[in-house]
Amino acid sequence: MVHQPYSSWLLDEVKLTPEQKFQLEEHLLTCTECQPVQHAWVSVKKEIKSSPMASPAAGFTTRWKAYLQIRNSVNQKQLAKRWLMGLSLAAVFTLILLVTQIFTSGSAFTLILGISQAQQLVTGLVSQLQNVTWLLFHNSSPWILIVLGVGVASWVAISFIAGSYIIVRARRKVSPNHEN
Amino acid sequence: MSLAEADWLRLAQQNDETAFEHLVETYQRPVFNLCYRMLGNQQEAEDAAQEAFWRAYQAIDRYDNNRSFITWLLSITAHYCIDLQRKRRLPTLDIDLLTDFDAPDATPGPEAMLKKKQDTEAINTLLENLKEQDRAIIILRYWQEFSEEEIAKTLSLSVSAVKSRLHRARLLLANLWMEEHQPLGLERSIHGSPTL
Numbered sequence: 001m002v003h004q005p006y007s008s009w010l011l012d013e014v015k016l017t018p019e020q021k022f023q024l025e026e027h028l029l030t031c032t033e034c035q036p037v038q039h040a041w042v043s044v045k046k047e048i049k050s051s052p053m054a055s056p057a058a059g060f061t062t063r064w065k066a067y068l069q070i071r072n073s074v075n076q077k078q079l080a081k082r083w084l085m086g087l088s089l090a091a092v093f094t095l096i097l098l099v100t101q102i103f104t105s106g107s108a109f110t111l112i113l114g115i116s117q118a119q120q121l122v123t124g125l126v127s128q129l130q131n132v133t134w135l136l137f138h139n140s141s142p143w144i145l146i147v148l149g150v151g152v153a154s155w156v157a158i159s160f161i162a163g164s165y166i167i168v169r170a171r172r173k174v175s176p177n178h179e180n
Numbered sequence: 181m182s183l184a185e186a187d188w189l190r191l192a193q194q195n196d197e198t199a200f201e202h203l204v205e206t207y208q209r210p211v212f213n214l215c216y217r218m219l220g221n222q223q224e225a226e227d228a229a230q231e232a233f234w235r236a237y238q239a240i241d242r243y244d245n246n247r248s249f250i251t252w253l254l255s256i257t258a259h260y261c262i263d264l265q266r267k268r269r270l271p272t273l274d275i276d277l278l279t280d281f282d283a284p285d286a287t288p289g290p291e292a293m294l295k296k297k298q299d300t301e302a303i304n305t306l307l308e309n310l311k312e313q314d315r316a317i318i319i320l321r322y323w324q325e326f327s328e329e330e331i332a333k334t335l336s337l338s339v340s341a342v343k344s345r346l347h348r349a350r351l352l353l354a355n356l357w358m359e360e361h362q363p364l365g366l367e368r369s370i371h372g373s374p375t376l
Binding site for chain 1: 197209213322343361
């Protein structure tokens with residue numbers, strides 16, 4: 001026996017036309033497979049409808065407030081843990097680099113020599129930068145210096161405001177006792 | 181959503197904890213019910229509902245105000261419960277703890293309470309046999325009275341997927357019911373006739 005589309009009509013809760021309803025009833029009178037399914041589904045639906053929406057025990061919101069505090073505290077600890085782990089990893093990485101340098105260059109003396117050379121290079125660069133700045137201040141027109149100064153000051157101010165905003169937002173989010 | 185609720189939501193998005201507490205107070209029942217029907221245990225449902233609200237609290241900045249809040253909230257809850265069930269794979273039912281249901285107007289007698297307990301037990305036993313996502317679909321459809329489109333949005337599925345899963349879940353529930361209620365000696369396959 002063909003069970004389609006009757007099976008879909010039974011279980012898909014589609015709105016049937018009077019003709020479709022008649023066809024379905026005719027089919028159910030003769031079909032020994034669809035009829036029990038229909039009866040069973042009607043019973044299940046009745047059972048579901050008679051089953052109430054479950055409610056939590058009284059005081060759920062109070063318990064949630066306590067839960068919020070616990071989760072905030074856990075979050076802060078996790079954040080601190082992540083920072084500590086990051087710093088530790090950076091320290092370990094630096095140590096590995098140093099050890100590798102010592103082993104590949106043959107001696108600690110080479111390493112110290114390298115560090116000294118790097119320091120000299122940095123000192124030279126700073127000195128050149130000072131020279132450039134001195135030349136810029138003495139040879140440029142005051143307007144260029146004003147524009148440059150305003151630009152640098154704006155950049156510093158924007159960075160400071162953005163940084164403060166991010167920190168305040170993060171603190172407000174994790175602060176359990178925050179009140180507006 | 182009423183205007184007052186929209187205001188609470190807006191305040192909650194501005195990190196107002198009191199406003200979010202108001203939302204917890206308002207939506208605790210549907211969230212708890214979904215957790216309870218998904219997990220079948222009062223204590224686990226309480227924990228899951230608390231966690232679902234915490235997740236919503238963390239993500240409230242990203243909530244799109246054009247979307248229904250209850251759909252968004254139940255989406256978080258359903259996904260959390262589905263993940264929990266998949267991780268645990270241990271459906272449990274604690275019948276002794278089923279005491280906090282909505283009380284009817286008149287105090288029910290022991291017989292009515294027993295009947296209610298038995299009904300809940302029967303329904304939860306049936307639901308336990310469904311796959312996590314199918315169970316969530318049935319709960320949202322019949323307890324929350326969501327449309328197929330709303331269920332699709334809540335569970336991030338297509339409408340056609342929701343329709344086919346609903347059909348499959350209903351057929352399985354009907355077959356389980358028949359198996360449970362038919363006379364001995366006339367047992368039938370859980371999945372019923374392949375022709376259906």
